[in-house]
Amino acid sequence: MTSSKAFALSGCTARAKLQATHSVRTIQGLQGSEIAHLRKSGVEVSDVLEAPEVAFTGDTTIDFATCPENSPVLHAKLLIMEVTFLDDKVTVEHARKYGHTHIAEVVANADKFRNEAILMIHFSARYSAQDITDALDNHLPPDLRKRVTPLLTGFS
Secondary structure, three states: OOOOOOOEEEOOOOOOOOOOOOOOOHOOOHHHHHHHHHOOOOOOOOOEEEEEEEHHHHHHOOOOHHHHHHHHHHHHOEEEOOOOOEEOOOOHHHHHHHHOOOHHHHHOHHHHHHOOEEEEOOOOOOHHHHHHHHHHHHHOOOOOOOOEEEEEOOOO
16 A cells, blocks of 8 residues: 655745755844845845645645755644554554654654644544543653644543
């Protein structure tokens, strides 16, 4: 079985970002008025970074997070992603073979998620709501965990 690489993106937000040519070392220490002067003199000091409001990975492996073309997905305000398996009873290899994501892969790629919020869905029916919450609390790094909400509808 192959994994889906398709993503549904909805709406975009434009954000100003310092250009790579104007790194922190170039701009650092300048007052706001000095940066404004640069802008008024025609120097571009920022690029527009468009990020989707919502990104959805569907039923897929973690590969979406490691593919450079998918950077917008990892910067969307809200990412809706599946995390089917949450423990060692199912291996990462098994999850990948059947096109799913294992929590161990999310942990290994935690630094890639720049989303404001992540809604985790598509948990295996083998887990209870408490199992899901405990697994997220025990495995996810704190910075990622505080942005994650599990969709527990249908789990008791």
